[in-house]
Amino acid sequence: MEKNMIQRLVVLSVAAGIAVFGLFAGTASAGAQTAPPLSETFIWDAHGVALSYPAGWTAVESADLVSVRPTGRDVSDGAGPELILFIAVDTGPGELDAALARYAPAGGSITKRSAPAVGDRAARSLTFERTNPAAVGGITLIALDDHTALGVAYIVSAVEAPDFLPVLEAIGQSVAVEDARAASVPTGESSSASVASVQLPQQVAWADAGLTLSFPVNWTVSAGPAQGLTASPDAAEATLIYGETLPQSAGVDLRKLVLSAAGDRSTLTDPVAVTVAGYPGVTYDLRDNDPDSPLYIRALAITIEERDLVAVLFFGSDEAGWAAFRPVADAIVSSIERADSGLSARSTSAIHVLASRVPPVTPLPLRQDDPPTKTYDWEEYGIVFTLPENWQALSGAQDYDLALVSPEVLEAGEGAFITLRGIPSLGPDTSPEQALTPIAEESGGEVTDFALAGRDAKGISLNDDQQGVINNLILIPYDDNGGLMYAQTVATPDMNEDVIAILDSMAIDPPVPDYAAADAAFQASLADSGRLIYGAPDAAIDMVEYLSFTCGHCANYSFAISRLIALDVDSDRVQIELALIAGDAYATAASHATMCAAEQGKGYSAYTALFRGYVERGVQEAFSREGISDILGSEALGLDMDALNACIDDQKYQPQIDEFRVRFMDHGLTGTPTVLLGTAGTEPDTIKLPDGQVWSGSIPIEYLRQIFSLLEDGVALEDVFDELS
Numbered sequence: 001m002e003k004n005m006i007q008r009l010v011v012l013s014v015a016a017g018i019a020v021f022g023l024f025a026g027t028a029s030a031g032a033q034t035a036p037p038l039s040e041t042f043i044w045d046a047h048g049v050a051l052s053y054p055a056g057w058t059a060v061e062s063a064d065l066v067s068v069r070p071t072g073r074d075v076s077d078g079a080g081p082e083l084i085l086f087i088a089v090d091t092g093p094g095e096l097d098a099a100l101a102r103y104a105p106a107g108g109s110i111t112k113r114s115a116p117a118v119g120d121r122a123a124r125s126l127t128f129e130r131t132n133p134a135a136v137g138g139i140t141l142i143a144l145d146d147h148t149a150l151g152v153a154y155i156v157s158a159v160e161a162p163d164f165l166p167v168l169e170a171i172g173q174s175v176a177v178e179d180a181r182a183a184s185v186p187t188g189e190s191s192s193a194s195v196a197s198v199q200l201p202q203q204v205a206w207a208d209a210g211l212t213l214s215f216p217v218n219w220t221v222s223a224g225p226a227q228g229l230t231a232s233p234d235a236a237e238a239t240l241i242y243g244e245t246l247p248q249s250a251g252v253d254l255r256k257l258v259l260s261a262a263g264d265r266s267t268l269t270d271p272v273a274v275t276v277a278g279y280p281g282v283t284y285d286l287r288d289n290d291p292d293s294p295l296y297i298r299a300l301a302i303t304i305e306e307r308d309l310v311a312v313l314f315f316g317s318d319e320a321g322w323a324a325f326r327p328v329a330d331a332i333v334s335s336i337e338r339a340d341s342g343l344s345a346r347s348t349s350a351i352h353v354l355a356s357r358v359p360p361v362t363p364l365p366l367r368q369d370d371p372p373t374k375t376y377d378w379e380e381y382g383i384v385f386t387l388p389e390n391w392q393a394l395s396g397a398q399d400y401d402l403a404l405v406s407p408e409v410l411e412a413g414e415g416a417f418i419t420l421r422g423i424p425s426l427g428p429d430t431s432p433e434q435a436l437t438p439i440a441e442e443s444g445g446e447v448t449d450f451a452l453a454g455r456d457a458k459g460i461s462l463n464d465d466q467q468g469v470i471n472n473l474i475l476i477p478y479d480d481n482g483g484l485m486y487a488q489t490v491a492t493p494d495m496n497e498d499v500i501a502i503l504d505s506m507a508i509d510p511p512v513p514d515y516a517a518a519d520a521a522f523q524a525s526l527a528d529s530g531r532l533i534y535g536a537p538d539a540a541i542d543m544v545e546y547l548s549f550t551c552g553h554c555a556n557y558s559f560a561i562s563r564l565i566a567l568d569v570d571s572d573r574v575q576i577e578l579a580l581i582a583g584d585a586y587a588t589a590a591s592h593a594t595m596c597a598a599e600q601g602k603g604y605s606a607y608t609a610l611f612r613g614y615v616e617r618g619v620q621e622a623f624s625r626e627g628i629s630d631i632l633g634s635e636a637l638g639l640d641m642d643a644l645n646a647c648i649d650d651q652k653y654q655p656q657i658d659e660f661r662v663r664f665m666d667h668g669l670t671g672t673p674t675v676l677l678g679t680a681g682t683e684p685d686t687i688k689l690p691d692g693q694v695w696s697g698s699i700p701i702e703y704l705r706q707i708f709s710l711l712e713d714g715v716a717l718e719d720v721f722d723e724l725s
Contacts, residue, residue, distance in 0.1 A: 036167065038174055042066070044085060049150060051085070052174040054167060068171060076323035078330060079135050080156040081164035083171050088141060091149040093122040096141045098658035099149065100124050101665045103139050121177060126665070134158035134272055136165060142177060150177065159272050202620065203335075203552055204231075208245045209311040210304060212552060214335035216328065229313070238318035239325055241332070245309045276302050276336050283333070285326075288316075296322040298329050302336075337552065378402060379511075380563060380702050381422060381478075381485075386505035388498065395702055400488075404502060406495075416491035416499055423475075424559040425482045425615045432458040432475040432484065439473060450474050453506040459487075470496045474503065479510040481612070483559070511566035515605055518565065522603030526595065530656040532603055534565070535575030541568075541708050544577045544676040544684045546664050549590035549610060550619050551672045557698040558611040564701045574708065578607065579660040581672055586623035589648065591657050593628045596647035602637055609637065671696050675704065679711050688718055695721065 038052035042059035044066055051068070053059065058071045066085040069075045075082040091099045125140035137155030144150055152175055154168040202215045206223045213229075215221055221231040229243030271284040281302040288295040298315040315329040376385045376393040381401070387393070390407040400419035408415025426435045436447045440460050450457040452474070459474030472489040485508075489499045521534035545561060547554040561576075568574040580595070582588040590610050597606035613622035613631040621627045628648075633641050647653075667676065667686060674696040678684035687695040687707070703724060710720045 038170060042068070047085075047087060047144070047150065048177060049085060050176045051083075051171060053083075053171050057167075057171075074323075076326065078155065078327045080137070080154065081160060081168060082156075083152070083154040083168050085175070086151040086153070088149040088151050090147060091141065091143075092146040093143040096122060096124040096143060096149060097662040097665070100126060100139060100141050101658070101661035103141075103151070103153070129158075134274055136161050138169075138172070140172065142175075144177065150175075157272065203618070206243065206311075209243070209302075209309070210307055211311065212337050213332060215332060238321050240316050241313065241329075242316070243311065243313040245307075245311050247309060274300075274333075276300070276333060279304055294319050296325075298326065300333060376404075379567065380560075380700075380705070382509040382511045382563075383485075384507045385502060387502060391502075395700070401700070416489070416495040418487060418489045418499055418502060420488075421486045422478065422559070423484045423486050424556060425612065426484065428616045432477075436460055436473065436475060450476075450500075452476055452500070452504045453508055455508075468492060472496070472500070476503070476506075478508060482616075483510070511563045513562055513565040513604075514570050515608075517570065518604035519598075519601050522598040523601040526598045526603065526656075530653070530659065531577055531579070532594075532598060532607075533575060533577045534604065535569045536572035537575065538680060539569075539572055539575040540680060540712050541574040542577075542678045542680065542682075542684050543574055543704075544579055546579045546581055546660070546669060546672050546674045546676075548581045548583060548587050548672045549594075549614065549623060550584055550587040553698050554673045555611045555614045557673050558608065560698070560701045562608060564704065567701075568705065568708065579663065580657060581660060581664055582657055586619050588657070589625065589628060590623045592648045592651060592653060593632060593644065595653035595656060596644045597632060597637075597639055599647065599652075600639055600644065602632075602639055605637055606632055606639075609634075669694065669696070673698060675699055677704075677707065677711065677717060685717055687721060689721060 036054040039055050040053050040057065040059075041050060042053065043050045044061065051059075053068050056071055057068060060067045060069075064087060067075065068083040068085075069081060073081070088099050121143045123140060123142045125138060127136070127138040129136050135155055135157050137153065140152045142150045142152070152172050154172055156164045156168060202219060202221065203212055204215060204221045204223060205212050206229050208223070208228075213221075213231075215231055216233065218234045219231055220234055221229075223229045223243075228245075229241070231241040233239055271282045274281045274283050279302045281300060283298060283300045286297050286299060288297060295316050296319060297317075300313040300315070302311045302313075304311055313333075315325070315332070317325040372389045373386050374389055376387055377383075378385065378393070385393070385404065387404065388406075392405055392407075392410060394403045394405060400421045402420045403417060404420075405417040406415040409417050426432065433447050436458055439445070440447050443460065443462055445460040445462045447458055447460055450459045453476065455477045457474050457476040459472055462471045462473075464471055469490050469492055472487070474487045474489075476485045476487060477483075478485045487503055489496075489503075491499045518534045522532045525531050525533035545557075547557070549555075564574075565576060569576050580587075580591040582591045594603055594606045594610065597603050609631050610622065610628070613627065616622075617627065622631060625645075625648075629641060629645070632639055632644065669686070674686065674694065676684035676686055687699070689695050706724060707720045710723050711717065715723055
């Protein structure tokens with residue numbers, strides 16, 4: 001069955017490849033409507049709840065929820081149009097915010113508001129816009145008694161929102177609570193797919209597309225240039241994901257592409273525009289009408305411009321498993337991120353093209369020495385370079401942290417340059433030579449020794465005869481914990497020794513935080529306020545980072561945050577709080593472990609050790625109970641592991657973790673990491689981009705430090721991005 005599914009999905013991918021050239025199409029729009037009369041009534045007897053809905057709709061009751069939707073409409077994909085009534089147990093008036101936060105969907109924007117009380121019953125609600133696939137909806141929780149709440153959730157795809165959103169909102173507003181019989185009829189906490197979460201702890205890099213995707217724990221996934229991306233659950237042969245990269249054609253219309261790939265297969269939904277990892281994309285559903293085993297498929301196409309390709313994914317299932325698979329497919333799509341770690345396998349072309357992409361920004365300040373050289377202090381990494389007098393240091397972009405460029409690059413976009421990127425770890429039992437070997441095999445080069453900055457480095461030298469340059473890819477040991485600096489250079493043969501000399505000139509002294517002071521501060525702040533705060537109470541800047549232990553970007557960012565702590569928190573310039581957002585079992589376990597370690601005076605040490613475990617071992621191994629015990633049980637940490645495990649088992653700090661989530665929701669945040677900033681005496685708030693959106697993600701610490709200076713100079717937080725530009 002699986003082989004047959006692969007063949008049929010490959011056929012779709014080939015069809016997409018044929019269709020990728022020269023396709024143009026228009027878009028469709030739906031007309032808005034007002035809500036029709038709510039002429040029908042449904043009473044949920046078990047819980048004393050009534051609502052009204054229009055003719056042509058139906059209310060379907062199961063043991064623990066009610067679904068209201070258009071008659072005959074399949075809403076099992078969780079994209080509606082549908083309104084759900086459900087019961088949240090162990091949720092009284094004081095727990096509504098924390099419970100609401102747990103139900104909030106991922107991958108979009110959220111607006112939280114206080115719902116008007118229903119009679120004398122407290123209520124809380126939120127509305128949301130989900131991005132992958134595009135949908136809008138809302139959730140309201142109404143306290144029925146001291147232990148139970150009624151949930152009212154609705155959702156509709158963005159393309160159908162003009163038609164159905166007014167209807168759903170009207171149905172929601174009609175909900176009335178007649179009495180509080182829910183307390184005497186306890187049921188399990190439940191929700192439909194529209195408010196359910198799917199845990200995806202297994203993160204996999206798809207190198208060909210430059211993406212990472214997350215999958216359920218019991219899936220087998222493989223990704224490589226020959227077979228593309230394939231994934232399927234271990235216990236089911238009738239579910240499969242297949243992905244392939246195709247060359248990009250200028251002006252390609254993704255809607256036309258996916259429809260062309262479908263051929264004469266039945267389309268179940270119209271193409272819907274989505275944004276995936278910041279890239280434009282299109283998704284839709286179709287049915288492969290094989291008479292023996294019909295296959296249901298979700299198609300997704302994403303344009304990745306900097307790689308000049310389109311990534312095409314097909315999520316397939318047999319008819320019986322389709323309803324259950326679509327929410328999982330949605331969650332996997334929502335998990336897609338740009339791969340920002342690991343070594344590039346696109347060696348010469350990827351390096352050379354950087355010469356035309358050096359950002360047009362003001363060069364960073366340099367210290368002047370006696371001509372003809374000058375020094376540049378890369379303070380964020382603790383590295384000082386000696387540069388030729390006309391070279392400049394430019395702040396990094398997505399693919400690198402710093403660029404050192406010759407005047408020819410600045411003037412004409414061609415010439416010698418160096419890009420550098422910090423890598424926290426290559427993983428367990430992986431040497432620099434092993435990490436570089438796949439690139440050497442692909443490019444026809446050889447891994448050789450480099451003696452640079454007093455350190456034993458490994459690298460590859462490649463002669464690009466067509467471009468007339470030499471490319472060097474070099475891994476240089478950076479710190480005592482397995483961190484490295486990845487240097488990539490481009491130079492003409494007569495300049496190659498000069499760029500190597502610049503790398504050899506490095507004086508490396510990584511910033512290291514005061515672990516003892518941070519541990520003591522976390523212990524004191526946890527006892528005082530239930531939070532993890534380090535830094536002088538009268539510091540000029542207050543900073544909060546919302547993070548998750550199962551967020552790959554948070555793991556990488558933790559190493560930058562540690563350097564920031566060494567530079568600006570230890571010096572009393574900044575006070576920092578780490579707010580732990582736990583959205584799955586692994587993140588919850590790691591969050592509890594950190595809080596319980598903080599109780600023993602080792603919270604910051606545990607935070608850094610757990611994130612290093614994530615990077616080196618992966619989520620499943622690092623954040624299993626055995627993995628946590630192994631990581632935190634070292635003699636160097638000196639924790640009482642019996643007490644720590646008892647603390648985790650008791651979920652002693654669940655109220656504090658819930659409070660982190662409530663604050664996260666109050667700020668309307670949807671992703672981690674997200675940094676909030678404030679000055680002394682003001683509540684930290686989000687940094688806004690010019691379009692009003694929150695600047696989230698791994699903001700480079702050199703930008704954060706520039707923002708600190710702007711705030712100290714009296715620039716308002718809402719204006720700092722413009723000042724940076």
